[in-house]
Amino acid sequence: MSSVSSISNQNIERRSTSLLKTSLGFLGLAVFLLIFADLEITTHDPWIELTRMLTGVITPNFTETENLINAIINTIAFAILGVSLACSFGFGLALIFQYRFVRISCAFVRAIHELFWALLFIQMFGLTPLTGIFAIVIPYSGIFAKVFSEILEESDPTPLKAISAETSKLSTFFFARLPDSLIHFKSYALYRFECGLRSSAILGFIGLPTIGFHLESAFAQAKYSEVAALLIIFYLVITTMHQWMRRSLLPFYIIVSLFILPWGMGDISLDNIMRFFTKDIIPLPLRGVEQFDSNVLVNFTSWFWMMISTQAWPGLLNTVVLTQIALVATGILTLVCFPLISPKFFNRIGRSIGYLFLVILRSTPEYVLAVVFLLLWGPSMLPAILALALHNGAIIGHLIGRYTESLKLRPDSPVKFNLYVFEIIPRVYPQFLAFLFYRWEVIMRETAILGILGITTLGFYIDSAFADLRIDRALFLILVTAMLNIGVDILSCYIRKHLRLSIKAETI
Secondary structure: OHHHHHHHHHHHHHHHHHHHHHHHHHHHHHHHHHHHOOOOOOOOOHHHHHHHHHHHHHOOOOOOHHHHHHHHHHHHHHHHHHHHHHHHHHHHHHHOOOOHHHHHHHHHHHHOOHHHHHHHHHHHHOOOHHHHHHHHHHHHHHHHHHHHHHHHHHOOOHHHHOOOOOOOHHHHHHHHHHHHHHHHHHHHHHHHHHHHHHHHHHHHHHOOOOHHHHHHHHHHOOOHHHHHHHHHHHHHHHHOHHHHOOHHHHHHHHHHHHHHOOOOOOOOOHHHHHHHHHHHOOOHHHOOOOOOOHHHHHHHHHHHHHHHHHHHHHHHHHHHHHHHHHHHHHHHHHHHHHHHHOOOOOOHHHHHHHHHHHHHHHHOOHHHHHHHHHHHHOOOHHHHHHHHHHHHHHHHHHHHHHHHHHOOOOOOOOOHHHHHHHHHHHHHHHHHHHHHHHHHHHHHHHHHHHHHHOOOOHHHHHHHHHHOOOHHHHHHHHHHHHHHHHHHHHHHHHHHHHOOOOOOHHHO
């Protein structure tokens, strides 16, 4: 008995050592990368702008009621249609997720941020609802497929033992595997709908008629009272989502969404679609080439090297630097934030305040947070790092705070700060790392799009290419972004497997 206990203690000690070494390694890497990070504050007097923002927060302007309501309705409609279609497609893909082609395809489409998908679809469909719907459907289908397949794999195998060997695969799936997974499907779909609302809001920054369109206009004109009103309504929509988003009402919501979206906005041109596939996305040296010879090869090689050396490589380096610093900053903020909603540290009133604080941070799209900090400090990596850390730290902090509810303390447990350091942190740390590494690829995706705000990540070069109507360059850089995200996702899975970190697929 003592021998078994000794072996168990040794395994626990070895795992703890591995977790500590990994954490210190990522912390050391982030500190080292600070040398290469642009953290300069370029605004003349940030306090003046901050004062204006705070004044706007305490004096929200709801006078533009019609515009506010229309923006919110469109935001919800895009999210409902996009997420509903993605959920259906994702479920179908999850059933065949064991095939390598399906897994690779899903990994590719979810590695590209919905904002980049929207910029591509604008070239074909213009500023029509199809652009916003497809921009959500494509990446979200890949996400749903992965998570739904993991939920099915984690389902309780006990019902399968009671089924006759002669039972068809279809009956086995619907009567033995699916019932146990349905509750998790519903839970994750609701969480993904919340994400869809944020994605829908961000799409307004490129011209679609969602809340982001009005936010961008209000920010540009320094109308911070209007910004506050828009965000307050957005927070109310998200916090009340569990009350109004009911499964029985979903068909009604879908039909209403189809009718209220501005389908008359912009024209869909078959010529634009054909030009996109036959000309725009083809690298410039290969357009109109009838015979592939040495001159064509030389021109294409020069184009390819120019893209790698002047855009892809510097954009990739800055994306990695920003991501790794933001990842560690997210971890630090998570450890600070999770006690705010934990019953181990605060009473009901304190937890309610902490919950409201975390809801506001995680409900605010990181793009919007970055815009706020950009106005305060200017275009550097600092606004992006803080925006990513606050948004993702609030998400993981909420999950860890809820996780502590299930922890049982000894009667002689320490209290206050000692409880936090010596009791809670050691017990939640593996779960904390699991969530953090799971969000790593998400942070990488978000880092790339923040380049649209002028921060020199890959998104900066992608946005510049779209602005110059060089779609071939934009597509090349989007592919580089996708490959980078896939690589980080693979590395994250390897680290979590090596450290024996696991989470329920539907929790994040």
